[in-house]
Amino acid sequence: xxxxxxxxxxxxxxxxxxxxxxxxxxxxxxxxxxxxxxxxxxxxxxxxxxxxxxxxxxxxxxxxxxxxxxxxxxxxxxxxxxxxxxxxxxxxxxxxxxxxxxxxxxxxxxxxxxxxxxxxxxxxxxxxxxxxxxxxxxxxxxxxxxxxxxxxxxxxxxxxxxxxxxxxxxxxxxxxxxxxxxxxxxxxxxxxxxxxxxxxxxxxxxxxxxxxxxxxxxxxxxxxxxxxxxxxxxxxxxxxxxxxxxxxxxxxxxxxxxxxxxxxxxxxxxxxxxxxxxxxxxxxxxxxxxxxxxxxxxxxxxxxxxxxxxxxxxxxxxxxxx
Amino acid sequence: xxxxxxxxxxxxxxxxxxxxxxxxxxxxxxxxxxxxxxxxxxxxxxxxxxxxxxxxxxxxxxxxxxxxxxxxxxxxxxxxxxxxxxxxxxxxxxxxxxxxxxxxxxxxxxxxxxxxxxxxxxxxxxxxxxxxxxxxxxxxxxxxxxxxxxxxxxxxxxxxxxxxxxxxxxxxxxxxxxxxxxxxxxxxxxxxxxxxxxxxxxxxxxxxxxxxxxxxxxxxxxxxxxxxxxxxxxxxxxxxxxxxxxxxxxxxxxxxxxxxxxxxxxxxxxxxxxxxxxxxxxxxxxxxxxxxxxxxxxxxxxxxxxxxxxxxxxxxxxxxxx
DNA sequence: ACTCCTCGATATGTTGTGCATATCGCGACT
DNA sequence: AGTCGCGATATGCACAACATATCGAGGAGT
Numbered sequence: 001x002x003x004x005x006x007x008x009x010x011x012x013x014x015x016x017x018x019x020x021x022x023x024x025x026x027x028x029x030x031x032x033x034x035x036x037x038x039x040x041x042x043x044x045x046x047x048x049x050x051x052x053x054x055x056x057x058x059x060x061x062x063x064x065x066x067x068x069x070x071x072x073x074x075x076x077x078x079x080x081x082x083x084x085x086x087x088x089x090x091x092x093x094x095x096x097x098x099x100x101x102x103x104x105x106x107x108x109x110x111x112x113x114x115x116x117x118x119x120x121x122x123x124x125x126x127x128x129x130x131x132x133x134x135x136x137x138x139x140x141x142x143x144x145x146x147x148x149x150x151x152x153x154x155x156x157x158x159x160x161x162x163x164x165x166x167x168x169x170x171x172x173x174x175x176x177x178x179x180x181x182x183x184x185x186x187x188x189x190x191x192x193x194x195x196x197x198x199x200x201x202x203x204x205x206x207x208x209x210x211x212x213x214x215x216x217x218x219x220x221x222x223x224x225x226x227x228x229x230x231x232x233x234x235x236x237x238x239x240x241x242x243x244x245x246x247x248x249x250x251x252x253x254x255x256x257x258x259x260x261x262x263x264x265x266x267x268x269x270x271x272x273x274x275x276x277x278x279x280x281x282x283x284x285x286x287x288x289x290x291x292x293x294x295x296x297x298x299x300x301x302x303x304x305x306x307x308x309x310x311x312x313x314x315x316x317x318x319x320x321x322x
Numbered sequence: 323x324x325x326x327x328x329x330x331x332x333x334x335x336x337x338x339x340x341x342x343x344x345x346x347x348x349x350x351x352x353x354x355x356x357x358x359x360x361x362x363x364x365x366x367x368x369x370x371x372x373x374x375x376x377x378x379x380x381x382x383x384x385x386x387x388x389x390x391x392x393x394x395x396x397x398x399x400x401x402x403x404x405x406x407x408x409x410x411x412x413x414x415x416x417x418x419x420x421x422x423x424x425x426x427x428x429x430x431x432x433x434x435x436x437x438x439x440x441x442x443x444x445x446x447x448x449x450x451x452x453x454x455x456x457x458x459x460x461x462x463x464x465x466x467x468x469x470x471x472x473x474x475x476x477x478x479x480x481x482x483x484x485x486x487x488x489x490x491x492x493x494x495x496x497x498x499x500x501x502x503x504x505x506x507x508x509x510x511x512x513x514x515x516x517x518x519x520x521x522x523x524x525x526x527x528x529x530x531x532x533x534x535x536x537x538x539x540x541x542x543x544x545x546x547x548x549x550x551x552x553x554x555x556x557x558x559x560x561x562x563x564x565x566x567x568x569x570x571x572x573x574x575x576x577x578x579x580x581x582x583x584x585x586x587x588x589x590x591x592x593x594x595x596x597x598x599x600x601x602x603x604x605x606x607x608x609x610x611x612x613x614x615x616x617x618x619x620x621x622x623x624x625x626x627x628x629x630x631x632x633x634x635x636x637x638x639x640x641x642x643x644x
Numbered sequence: 645a646c647t648c649c650t651c652g653a654t655a656t657g658t659t660g661t662g663c664a665t666a667t668c669g670c671g672a673c674t
Numbered sequence: 675a676g677t678c679g680c681g682a683t684a685t686g687c688a689c690a691a692c693a694t695a696t697c698g699a700g701g702a703g704t
Contacts, residue, residue, distance in 0.1 A: 001395060001401065002326060002327050005395070029653095030652090030695095033652060034691080034692090036689095043404045044405055045405065047404060052701065055652090059413055062407075063407040063412070064401070067403055071397045074327075074392040075390070077392060078328070078388075078390045079386070081386060081388070082367060082369060082385050090385070091381055134663095223609060224343075280380075326662090341681085351682095352663075352681090354681090355681060356663090374670095374679090604698090
């Protein structure tokens with residue numbers, strides 16, 4: 001039994017006439033009769049009753065037709081669905097992100113994406129550590145990552161491509177009653193005697209804050225590491241030390257903590273969109289494109305750079321491979 | 323696109339391997355590759371990703387497969403459903419019946435039928451007049467009729483076949499306080515001066531009661547016609563006259579009315595099962611068979627007789643033809 | 645009652661295509 | 675470097691799906 005048999009039967013029943021059905025199918029009447037007979041032989045029972053006034057289905061034919069039409073519809077749906085996915089009009093993209101992205105990127109692109117590509121479904125998955133998110137990406141559990149991580153300057157033969165979304169400055173987070181809290185900017189050197197509370201950004205490369213401190217002539221003293229910017233602001237307000245956080249995160253205002261720019265300015269690892277270089281998914285391309293448009297990113301996908309090699313190595317150590 | 327393509331794709335994905343899938347399909351590997359390629363060409367996008375470790379579906383392939391499996395399942399279901407209907411294991415039988423059958427035949431055979439043939443669905447339709455039920459049968463709105471109607475002695479070339487289910491005697495229905503109400507049997511001649519209330523049985527051939535009265539030497543006086551036995555018993559109890567009804571209907575006891583046999587016994591048209599002679603439905607055969615078994619009818623379906631010719635003529639006058 | 649006409653079935657020939665056999669190309673592993 | 679595994683490609687064959695021609699039966703029309 002082939003779809004041809006189903007198509008032929010449906011058409012004969014539709015026209016109640018072999019000749020007209022054959023013309024509609026673009027064949028002649030004899031082969032149509034043959035195919036229907038072959039189908040009836042396979043079923044083991046007549047499906048059509050040939051009367052003088054035309055043709056009508058038997059009870060068995062009715063039962064057959066119901067499912068036959070469904071089968072034809074499913075076959076068409078298969079074709080259509082595959083084409084839409086291939087064209088990138090439909091699909092599922094699993095996006096892993098860190099808390100940094102919750103306030104900025106996610107809420108900004110989800111709505112425009114849904115408006116432009118209503119059949120692309122984004123499955124978001126939050127990870128506390130960027131490293132875990134990237135590990136999920138490498139494993140294939142995620143198709144894209146949005147987080148802060150160190151990038152190289154060119155793509156080369158990298159397995160992960162990265163598109164920095166926006167530059168970000170590091171501010172110092174001071175308790176409200178700190179002597180420097182009222183200033184417009186704080187020279188890094190003035191922080192020589194402070195204890196620092198950092199987010200896990202600093203846990204791995206490129207240790208951007210250490211670099212800045214050494215440039216100012218001292219080695220920073222670390223009071224602690226915390227996950228999440230609001231936690232950081234909280235412990236700073238409680239007096240544990242001064243904090244460091246991307247300037248863009250201060251909109252989550254915490255009373256008792258103040259963000260102040262430092263000079264010379266220190267750049268945080270930018271919020272970055274990462275995906276697998278071998279991922280040919282058109283849906284992913286649509287998501288990347290929408291994020292670029294919404295955030296006004298000038299770099300194009302083909303300008304994507306590689307993720308820092310040492311970082312990727314760390315990911316693999318963490319279970320990137322299955 | 324044919325079912326073959328879907329079957330092949332599903333099998334390749336199942337085995338993640340062209341060679342093994344080909345063996346499972348009973349063909350060799352090259353034509354399998356060809357068919358998959360042809361399918362991909364028709365879709366316009368690759369459905370499989372050929373890696374060194376085997377084969378796995380692309381995103382488009384996943385979308386396609388979901389519907390492809392459904393299409394194959396529907397095709398199988400079409401075959402199975404048609405076969406079951408052809409074998410009489412499933413189907414729908416529309417049974418038209420008159421109130422006479424509600425108390426007797428219907429409740430007796432529906433449960434055994436469901437137990438023996440769970441996939442045969444009976445669609446019951448009640449008609450006040452047997453004539454309307456038979457008209458529905460002739461039109462094709464019903465597949466069988468259960469009702470009281472006059473039958474001939476042989477089938478011949480009749481378009482409707484009839485199987486009498488049970489003989490039935492006509493009783494006289496008397497008001498409780500009627501002088502004859504206490505008797506075991508009432509001679510027909512003793513009813514000479516009564517007025518009669520009849521059901522529509524008498525409206526058409528063969529006027530069995532008139533025949534009995536004339537045999538007793540008088541012409542019956544008709545007080546009225548009512549539909550339904552309980553209505554008849556009611557108006558009899560109210561004193562409109564004496565009634566006539568099949569003896570078997572008295573179980574619907576109405577206080578104030580008494581059923582008494584007459585002598586010589588008068589036979590009512592038997593409760594009869596009727597169907598179209600050209601109906602080849604196996605489901606109908608199962609229904610007929612079950613009714614025969616349940617009611618202990620000895621006559622077999624091939625012993626079925628014809629419906630009275632004049633009756634059929636009356637049906638056609640009533641709109642039997644569309 | 646006769647022919648004509650319609651419509652599906654049957655008969656016969658032709659072509660496309662689905663399958664088999666044989667071979668190739670390309671990574672991966674030893 | 676050699677071998678192995680696997681899918682793609684090349685080539686030939688055989689069948690089946692289709693076309694053309696004809697048949698046969700059942701109405702409809704005159």
